[in-house]
Amino acid sequence: MDATFFMNVIxxxxxxxxxxxxxxxxxxxxxxxxxxxNFAHGDMMVVAMYAAFLLxxxxxxxxxxxxxxxxxxxxxxxxxxxxxxxxxxxGATEHIQFLLLLSLAIIITNxxxxxxxxxxxxxxxxxxxxxxxxxxxxxxxVRVIAAFTAGGVAMLLWAFFRYTTTGTAIxxxxxxxxxxxxxxxxxxxxxxxxxxxxAACVGAAGCLLLLLVDVHPHLSSDYTLLGFIIxxxxxLGSLGGALLxxxxxxxxxxxxxxxxxxxxxxxxxxxxxxxVLLLRPQGILGKKP
Amino acid sequence: xxxxxxxxxxxxxxxxxxxxxVPLAAGDYLLSILITVLIQAYLGMSWNVMMGFAGQFSLGHxxxxxxxxxxxxxxxxxxxxxxxxxxIAGMAVSVLAGTVIGTLGFxxxxxxxxxxxxxxxxxxxxxxxxxxxxxxxxxSGLFLPPAANASADNLWLLRxxxxxxxxxxxxxxVAAFWFSRALLMRRIGYYWQxxxxxxxxxxxxxxxxxxxxxxxVLISAAMTSLGGVFLAFFNNNLYPESIFSMHRSIELIxxxxxxxxxxxxxxxxxxxxLTALGEGLTILGAHIGIDGVxxxxxxxxxxxxxxxxxxxxxxxxxxxxxxxxxxR
Numbered sequence: 001m002d003a004t005f006f007m008n009v010i011x012x013x014x015x016x017x018x019x020x021x022x023x024x025x026x027x028x029x030x031x032x033x034x035x036x037x038n039f040a041h042g043d044m045m046v047v048a049m050y051a052a053f054l055l056x057x058x059x060x061x062x063x064x065x066x067x068x069x070x071x072x073x074x075x076x077x078x079x080x081x082x083x084x085x086x087x088x089x090x091g092a093t094e095h096i097q098f099l100l101l102l103s104l105a106i107i108i109t110n111x112x113x114x115x116x117x118x119x120x121x122x123x124x125x126x127x128x129x130x131x132x133x134x135x136x137x138x139x140x141x142v143r144v145i146a147a148f149t150a151g152g153v154a155m156l157l158w159a160f161f162r163y164t165t166t167g168t169a170i171x172x173x174x175x176x177x178x179x180x181x182x183x184x185x186x187x188x189x190x191x192x193x194x195x196x197x198x199a200a201c202v203g204a205a206g207c208l209l210l211l212l213v214d215v216h217p218h219l220s221s222d223y224t225l226l227g228f229i230i231x232x233x234x235x236l237g238s239l240g241g242a243l244l245x246x247x248x249x250x251x252x253x254x255x256x257x258x259x260x261x262x263x264x265x266x267x268x269x270x271x272x273x274x275x276v277l278l279l280r281p282q283g284i285l286g287k288k289p
Numbered sequence: 290x291x292x293x294x295x296x297x298x299x300x301x302x303x304x305x306x307x308x309x310x311v312p313l314a315a316g317d318y319l320l321s322i323l324i325t326v327l328i329q330a331y332l333g334m335s336w337n338v339m340m341g342f343a344g345q346f347s348l349g350h351x352x353x354x355x356x357x358x359x360x361x362x363x364x365x366x367x368x369x370x371x372x373x374x375x376x377i378a379g380m381a382v383s384v385l386a387g388t389v390i391g392t393l394g395f396x397x398x399x400x401x402x403x404x405x406x407x408x409x410x411x412x413x414x415x416x417x418x419x420x421x422x423x424x425x426x427x428x429s430g431l432f433l434p435p436a437a438n439a440s441a442d443n444l445w446l447l448r449x450x451x452x453x454x455x456x457x458x459x460x461x462x463v464a465a466f467w468f469s470r471a472l473l474m475r476r477i478g479y480y481w482q483x484x485x486x487x488x489x490x491x492x493x494x495x496x497x498x499x500x501x502x503x504x505x506v507l508i509s510a511a512m513t514s515l516g517g518v519f520l521a522f523f524n525n526n527l528y529p530e531s532i533f534s535m536h537r538s539i540e541l542i543x544x545x546x547x548x549x550x551x552x553x554x555x556x557x558x559x560x561x562x563l564t565a566l567g568e569g570l571t572i573l574g575a576h577i578g579i580d581g582v583x584x585x586x587x588x589x590x591x592x593x594x595x596x597x598x599x600x601x602x603x604x605x606x607x608x609x610x611x612x613x614x615x616x617r
Contacts, residue, residue, distance in 0.1 A: 037402050085592075088596075092599060095550065096599055098405075099595055100595050102539060103589075103591035103595065104592070105588075106588035106591070107584075110581040110582075111581070113581045113584075114581035114582070114585070221535060221536075225535070228406055229410075232403070232406060263421070266413065267414055270410045270413050271414060273406070273407075273410045274393075274407065274411065277410070278393050278397045281397060
């Protein structure tokens, strides 16, 4: 195992991490604004991955161009879920919210299971077998595409929250829901938009992840946990934190996979989570509560 | 209040007498379902001590189930240690794990959802650890040898018929109920409820919050691991993948939340309702013959209960039955 080999592992981990980060961004946005922990996050991810899979196999649209479609679909799903169901549980205690989203997760996973069956599916693009070489580094083409697209979507999201009126209004709701209501913002609608945006992030991440891994219905709880690890590492509610957390987890998975054993990689992620929870509970980039 | 004049106590004793007589009439199928109900109720009550009484949200109780199961199971497999001795080891290990999690969580002020995630992290961490630990069979599992003489019940070694397991589970459930009740009526029970309602106020009143919460964690961990020992000897096989899984943690708390968190009878009612629902839907699903229908209906029922009775079924049923209210 020489230095070049490590460089390759590290860069693959970094790139995958960006896609993880985009998924976790959705979780972070939803929690940051509504204080709802979305335990159905991985299930939305799996829905997005299957949607991208269908678009590719039935209509021949490859995941990157399909991304706006899938993100749009997930936006609608998130918007409606918040409007019709989750909104009435915003003031409920944590364990009730947890159970609500858990039952939602059970329903979603099993609908996916019913429609697609338990087998793992994947897609093969022409680009799947190509790679870029950058000096001694060899980077998979799809991984680079996925990572850059994920980064681009994250930038868009940041710009949305920074520069648009709706984005500013959502930040106002996050800072002070009562104040937001006082100045005449339609908080319920903004919450629904926020949930939609969170779901759309997952939709985009799902498209991109399909380029890198196989999908099967029981991935959902793994991705939910992965999302939690990432946002807590980076700091719940912090956008940059989610990306940073994603990269850290991507790196730790890649390195522990080659250095120790692939089956131990989740132990390192959980180990990281425990460390961060204890040493810096607000996350690496999170603000003190 | 005299026990026999309390209407609740009368109902409870009647139910207990009925439960004690069940094996005379029930077949193996019904008996196995009732064992499931009882052990779920038992585990739910164990979790209830920590969450329902003291308000500390653990989503990683599979950790204690697994530690108990593996301690009891592995000692039995390797040294022939009787489960009741193994249980002491299991409880000791669980108490140790609870001490680590509780101390870290409470000292570092990890609260609410964060605390729940910390408990998940520890359970998952341990699951992967056991997946790679050869002495307990790693990921290929640990198997308890069946009894040489299947018809003879050996209570000391927990080898025997479903009827014996039924009575053991019933005994554990009754003991846990009585123990929970005793805890709630003591000073510590009131301390817990004070902390659950408002930790800062409890602190201001001079309650040692850290110590009181730790006691809840440790009692809950020890009780849960005893349930794990039972599961190991009842199922005769152990896989880290299933015993430590997050699904088990979730299953373990569902009944209590559905039944009524913080109540004494809620975990029992919740276990009955959820098991009946699960079994009923399995039968229904077998008729329809499509994979997944059962789980979807299960999810919808959970959601409906949450929307209609967010406080749990027992507080609602209790007032319908005209039983004394209060916190229990």
